[in-house]
Amino acid sequence: MRRRGRLAPLALSLLLFACEPGTDDTVLQGPSPSAVRLEASGGYSATVRRTSHGIPHVLANDYAGLGYGYGYAFAQDNVCALAEILVTVNAERSRYFGPEGTYVATLGGDIPNLKSDFFYQSIKDAGTVESLLALTPPRGPSEEVRQLVRGYAAGFNRYLRETGVDALPDPRCRGAEWVRPITELDLYRRYYQLSLLASSTAFLNALVDARPPGPLTLPLPLPDVLPAGAIPRGADLGLGSNAIALGHEGTRNGRGMLLGNPHFPWEGSERFYQVHLTLPGQLDVSGASLLGVPVVLIGHNANVAWSHTVSTGFRFTPYELKLVPGSPTTYLYNGQLETMTPRTSTVLARTADGTLEPRSHTFYWTRFGPMFHYPEGFMTWNSLTGYAFRDVNATNLRVVDQFLAMGKAHGVDELKQAQDYWQGIPWVNTLAADDQGRAYYADSATVPHVTDAKVARCVLSPVSLLVYQSARLPVLDGSRPDCEWGTDADAVQPGMFGPGRMPRLTRTDYVTNSNDSYWLSNPEEPLTGYDGIIGDEGTARTLRTRLGLKMVQGRLAGTDGMEGRNFTLEQLQTVMFNNRNHSGELLRDAAVAMCRRNPFILLEDGRWVDVREACPVLERWNLRGDLDSAGAVLWRQFIARVTVVTGGPYLVPFLATDPVNTPRTLNTLHPQVVQALGGAVQVMRDRGQPLDTALGTVQRVPRNDARIPYHGCGEVEGCFNQFSNWLQPDFTYVPFVATSFVMAVSFTDAGPVGRSVLAYSQSTNPASPYFADQTWMYSRKDWVDMRFTEADIASDPNLSVTVLQE
Incomplete structure (x- = not known):
């Protein structure tokens, strides 16, 4: 039976009050609220109920009002963050922050402001977003999304107008000239930026670096293989996630259950924000969205919960062009000569004296897309060859509609139907569970239609073979029409695989994903037979993937030391934060024995290291990444060195x-494995750190005057609760891409029960009460109740209610 939430009388009266003509806006605080007057005008209405930790529950009677309330609430917490994002997508970083400045992109590394501006200005000049907005659904936005976005912009602007730029509570942008009212087009440019995150923006520097070479520019000499990470993918920076979806055979109560654990940046434009959106009779969904997005991306409604993990599929392919000698902008296609089209973009850049001057850059476009120059992948524009970049998400503005439709689904079947219709997921897998006890996995993200057969006939040159053999990225022959992307009949746009060609699995026990390919979502039913551009099959899984599978299998079998068999919600939460270090579980005992056999180790630089002190430290280590895990830091240094051992550190190979x-099984006779232990001990001593340093003393994230310790550990360590950290000059770590919005949801006879923690907290404003509160909770392994029903919301001891009307 499907259950739909009912509005409590208090909420209904508030909504009706919000819609009365001429009613002043009101703020209500606590269980016995008092009224505070706000200025009213005319056009939108919404009610924003904030519960503990600043989580807004937005209630409205139309989509425009829903966006309005969300935009207003979000601006209260993150006005500076979104304002800076919009400076980026509007190609104005050089104008406001100087052309020489940089920012960190999630996959693109350090991006110079000027290069960023040239890239985004080229999108503006082409009118790309405007053209996509002119399309009809499903290729263009629905009317519902248009209303949401219109309302979101109005709500954000309402807050800005009321507060005033000069009085903003966040000191980082208070009085800044780059903070201004926003437009719907600004927001759509932001959503387009998110679609390109794992494709064009990951190669932003290479796209801007492309310029016609001199007459005698030769290709680079080719190595045997590319260095690891030469072709950026999500896993290269730890961008990923874990998710577990449980069906009725995997839960104690026989209904579905879901754990979502995205690993996303703690700073910058890809942070999450927690929200609950209610439009009675149409939408009631709770979860989190990325900054500026007016819909829930990871969350649950009354019937289904879902999360995402970054997919292994490529969203792009380069095309290798045969150039005409002496004319590097002319290339051969189908036996004919074609000339590249130059497109010049101009931006304003702030000079040292504060004046603005124009700066220009010319991109060269081919039938496939713009040229790019990428020496790391040996795809260079030289006198003989050049490389064009084709992005399957270059025509994808469907992402907001995609997630709105998923938020309305009444189970995994309807969620699947929503994905099949919109096909707007740009670069993630989906895992879901519903109240009927079904667990669902799908890699339904956009992927270029490049079959294995096409790879066999179109990846032939030395560079193409090098890139494909090293990174599995097809670099296609750009001179042949038969090497163009294909199209499936069920694809929403040309050039991509349709949903019928993508991996999917529905189970009644479980499915998981931790950023490896679709192959082992459930080892009892491997997914096989898909094209290689989507992912690999029959290859070794990461330690994190293996640990996730083992934790689920151990719980279902009742062999993990917890009570009973199958999952309760509390046990799912325990699994999330048990902080097991799987590399330690597999290899620690052998490393301790090796340590005792080799008390003195000769390093490659000729130094002898006394490692006797390390043996009992590793032996006593609890094999976890908890705050008090003494020896975890020493193990981190050791395993980082072991993973790069020539030929691998294992005696038993992958089967x-x-x-x-x-x-x-650690190969303790391998000299590099032995040296890895000596090197780990030596670096700890060189840093002045005791070998038994506990993890919580070095993993600390600054929040104003506090340094909050955080648990979890890294990818190479094999931790499910994964953190990619930046090592600081004082040899402490701060998180970069890591556990972010954690959500555990169980469906019960009374409806969904959800718990969450947003590890970096709701607000980016250091003056906000929501800047560090959940970060402290994460440090203590505490969870927030995801208040979903009207009764839950009304009973929150910190409830405040804002009734908005314009």
Whole structure:
């Protein structure tokens, strides 16, 4: 039976009050609220109920009002963050922050402001977003999304107008000239930026660096293989996630259950914000969205919960062009000569004396897309060859509609139908569970239609073969029409695989994903037979993937030390934060024995290291990444060195017939493995750190005057609760891409029960009470109740209610 929430009388009266003509806006605080007057005008109405930790529950009677309330609430917490994002997508960073400045992109590394501006200005000059907005659904936005976005902009602007730029509570942008009212087009440019995150923006520098070469510019000499990470993918910076979806065979109460654990940046434009959106009779969804997005991206409604993990599929392919000698902007296609089209973009840049001067850059466009120059991947524009970049998400503005439709689904079947219709997920897998006890996995993200057969006939040159053999990225022959992307009949746009060609699995026990490919979502039913551009099959899984599978299998079998079999919600929460270090579980005992056999180790630089003190430290280590885990820091140094051992550190190799348990067994006779222990001990001593340093003493995130310790550990360590950290000059770590919005949801006879924690907290404003509160909760492994029903919201001890009307 499907259950729909009912509005409590208090909420209904507030909504009606909000819609009365001429009613002043009101703020109500606490269980016995008092009224505070706000200025009223005319046009939108919404009620924003904030519960503990600043989580807004937005209630409205139309989509415009829903966006209005969300935009207003979001601006209260993150006005500076969104304002800076919009400076970026409007190609104004050089104008306001100087052309020489940089910012950190999630996948693109350090991006110079001027290069960023040239890239985004080229999108503006082409009218790309405007053209996509002119399309009809499903290729263009629905009327519902248009209303949401219109309302969101109005709500954000309402806050800005009331507060005033000079009086903003966040000192980082108070009085800044770059903070201004926003437009709907600003927001759509932001959503387009998100679609390109794992494709064009990951190669932003290479796209701007492309310029016609001199007459005698030769290709680079080719190595045997590309260095690791030469072709950026999500896993290269830890951008990823874990998710577990449980069906009725995997839960104690026989209904569905879901754990979502996205690993996303703690700073910058890809942070999450928690929200609950209610439009009675149409939408009631709770979860989190990325900054500026007016819909829930990871969350639950009354019937289904879902999360995402970054997919292994490529969203782009380069095309290798055969150039005409002496004319590097002319290339051969189908036996004919074609000339590239130059497109010049001009931006304003602030000079040292504060004046603005124009700066220009010319991009060269081919039939496939713009040229790019990428020496790291040996795809350079030289006198003989050049490389064009084709992005499957270059025509994807469907992302907001995609997630709005998923938020309305009444189960995994309707969620799947929503994905099949919009096909707007740009670069993530989906895992979902519903109240009927079904667990669902899908890699339904956009992927270029490049079959294995096409790869066999179109990846032939030395560079193309090098890139494909090293990174599995097809670099296609740009001179042949038969090497153009294909199209499936069920694809929403040309050039991509349709949903019928993508991996999917529905189970009644479980599915998982931790950023490896679709292959082992459930080892009992491997997914096989898909094209290689989507992901690999029959290959070794990461330690994190293996640990996630083992934790689920151990719980279902009742062999993990917890009570009973199958999951309760509390046990799912425990699994999330048990902080097991799987590399330690597999290798620690052998490393301790090796330590005792080799009390003095000769390093490659000729130094002898006494490691005797390390042996009992590693032996006593609790094999976890908890705050008090003494020895975890020493192990981190050791395992980082072990993973790069020539030929690998394992005695038992990977076996496709036993993928969860192999490879395993440390090769303690390998000289580099022995040296890894000596190097780990030496670096700890060089830093002045005791070998038994506890993790919580070095993993600390600054929040104003506090340094908050955080638990979890890194990808190479094999931790499910994964953190990619930046090592600081004082040899402490701060998180970069890491556990962010954690959500555990169980469906019960009474409806969904959800718990969450937003590890970096709701607000980016250091003056906000929501700047560090959940960060402290995360440090203590505490959770927030995701208040979903009207009764839950009304009973929150910190409830405040704002009734907005314009």
